[in-house]
Amino acid sequence: MKVHFLGTRGSIPTAPSSTVIREKVVATLLAARGKDLRSETQIREFVKKQLPFQSGHTYGGNTPCLNIETGSEDYLIMDGGSGIRALGKEIVESGVSGKTFHIFFSHLHYDHVQGIPFFAPAYIPGNKVVFHGGHDTIEQALKDQMKTPFFPIPFETFAADISFETHIPGDVISICDVTITLHEQNHPGVSYGYRVDQGDRSFVYSTDAEHTSPAHGKEYPFIDFIKGTDLLIFDAPYTHSQSIGNREHWGHSSNIMGVELAARGEVGTLAIFHHDPASSDKDMDDFLSHTKKFLDRSKLAVREARPGIPGAPSPRAHPSEVLVAYDGLIFEV
Numbered sequence: 001m002k003v004h005f006l007g008t009r010g011s012i013p014t015a016p017s018s019t020v021i022r023e024k025v026v027a028t029l030l031a032a033r034g035k036d037l038r039s040e041t042q043i044r045e046f047v048k049k050q051l052p053f054q055s056g057h058t059y060g061g062n063t064p065c066l067n068i069e070t071g072s073e074d075y076l077i078m079d080g081g082s083g084i085r086a087l088g089k090e091i092v093e094s095g096v097s098g099k100t101f102h103i104f105f106s107h108l109h110y111d112h113v114q115g116i117p118f119f120a121p122a123y124i125p126g127n128k129v130v131f132h133g134g135h136d137t138i139e140q141a142l143k144d145q146m147k148t149p150f151f152p153i154p155f156e157t158f159a160a161d162i163s164f165e166t167h168i169p170g171d172v173i174s175i176c177d178v179t180i181t182l183h184e185q186n187h188p189g190v191s192y193g194y195r196v197d198q199g200d201r202s203f204v205y206s207t208d209a210e211h212t213s214p215a216h217g218k219e220y221p222f223i224d225f226i227k228g229t230d231l232l233i234f235d236a237p238y239t240h241s242q243s244i245g246n247r248e249h250w251g252h253s254s255n256i257m258g259v260e261l262a263a264r265g266e267v268g269t270l271a272i273f274h275h276d277p278a279s280s281d282k283d284m285d286d287f288l289s290h291t292k293k294f295l296d297r298s299k300l301a302v303r304e305a306r307p308g309i310p311g312a313p314s315p316r317a318h319p320s321e322v323l324v325a326y327d328g329l330i331f332e333v
């Protein structure tokens, strides 16, 4: 499977300001001083290989959306945040039609549904769009957000064949050559995480979930849900102190909680997701190094606690990697 991250920002879309772009240009020119950059090839190589992420890229500002390539003809999409607009545009421009799009919602907060009115394939006859989720209010919510005075055209303008499917935890959904299960999560109004399995490969998409003190307990159902997956996409806009301070009960978790749960669930890679709209690219880079340091320290602590068996496999050998997801990232599971 290939997971395409189209939107990774939480709460509200955030565009980079002119000042931010200017600072990236300045940082790039400073880094280029003294380098032999006469040809375009040399310049492109330098930008590709030598610039730090925060100068040559951006984490992006679109709200949550993933497109998962499964090898199936049908499309598998998670959430309809603003990131879904570019996906729809690309599909329509490539001339693809007569397709089925399965769109799963974690929940119906605005940042997870606001891209749906801009999803171009839904306006094309012959396409089929199936909206899935654990909430039985999906149809109403999607129609409401396109009502006057919030939107100029009603939901009924969609010309594709539209349908809705509600699922409950315990259901095993077989579509797009994968199996999907869902897990209820702690979030205002409840959210659902999705586990996607294909053969021996798997990942979990778990956004907008607050893991509180029961998460540290021995029996915590989320651990079974994520057990042994290759990739855990985890809602972590906060530091540990924010998550237990003034942002407690806001429905989100910390990077530290992500590392702990991913370790206990023996997850391959932890992907930090649903970034705070106030975080700059520099903040995100710092957040990543802070998370990596914590991960390294916790691995070291386990090795020291078990000196007789160096390198012995232990739950704390996980996650093997941590990354901060960004708009445009493609992760092969």
Ligand SMILES: [Zn+2]
Binding pocket: 010, 011, 109, 111, 112, 208, 274
């Ligand atoms: Zn959200």
Ligand SMILES: [Zn+2]
Binding pocket: 107, 109, 187, 208, 251
């Ligand atoms: Zn939410």
